[in-house]
Amino acid sequence: MGADDKGKKEEIITAEYKIHLHCQECARTIKKHITSIEGVHKVDANVGGGKLTVKGVLDPAKILKVLEKKSHRKVELLSPLPKKEDKKDDKKDEKKKEPEVKKTVIKVCMHCKDCEGELKRRLLTLEGVYSVKTDMKANTCTVEGIIEAEKVTKFIQRKLHKKAEIVPPKEEKKEEKKEEKKEEKKEEKKEEKIVTYVIYCPQGYHCTLGSDIFSDENVNACSVM
Template identity: 35%
Template sequence: MAAKKKNGGGNGNNKENEDSTITVVLKVEMHCDGCASKIIKHLRCFQGVETVKADSDAGKVTVTGKVDPTKVRDNLAEKIRKKVELVSPQPKKEQENEKENKDAKANNKSENNKTQDKKTKDKEVVTTAVLKLALHCQGCLDRIGKTVLKTKGVQEMAIDKEKEMVTVKGTMDVKALAENLMEKLRGGLRWFLQRKTRRWWW
């Protein structure tokens, strides 16, 4: 019977330690008392928090309550989008290592996405096409401009009315653009040059 009583007392002490009130000190940049007030208001809503004090001059926030220090830090950092440093109590190494691993994985994923985006952009080669067109009137100019600008990949367009030439720059399919213009202008396209490959079409 005595042994059972001793074990029961031990479990009770462990539970008491888990539920004990602790003091958490955070270091965070605060420009004014307004910043401090917002932080206090936010942390008071955090589960388990009993009291919150903020010193804007010292850049220090003190929280007391039955809370997890790392969760308080991370929650505040996410809210104010600033770096929040846990001064005390110091987190366990296992928790910090886990957080660092998660951050490293997130950074690697971000870098991989950037690399993939760069490869995609590299595949889209920018070319310049010069087209010789029969520009009879303003209606022709309007029709050409509308057709060219609707073409996927077109970035810039310039029309030289005197020389009857249209210069188009972008990642578009030049041959498809020329065929589309020939259809719209009923054969008004005489030739075009794709400067990237120096190839001519009539």
């Protein structure tokens, strides 16, 4: 097992990259950076063909990152190609990380068309804001994007010196009202409950049914005839 592990660690890999090199000076600078990396044995640059070959005990993906960082250009790994499974996993991670687009309604005072235009123009400069719709009559603006609602209100207060409040969704209000009505109905039903009794009386007694059967105030309660 130990010998096999050593063999795997010392496996020499030849990686080929596609990179745009302006001149021999650019090629020498790139070669200098890559040669200084531990495990790299040899670096060959083809300026005319736009290719760079790196040989050694190395990770092709790590070399790719170094090339892009040092050259400030997009670099493509020609060989060895990464496994397809790794690409699928990367795509899944990218999909998971995609932020959710939200619509937020904000209450803000707009005196005139100039105020309305200024508000819309300023909000569209915010990163993460995709669209802005204003309603001057209702004094509201609807912001669509991936930005947090709190950031929008703070921006309006700080930059436009206007009071801004987030308007809660109508659906939430309706649900709250429905729950309140249900609770009220339950309480009313509880209050309206009447307890009834069935009592078999011997001769000489007159009985009535009801929750006040044993009450002294009820003239029709159980009594001796």
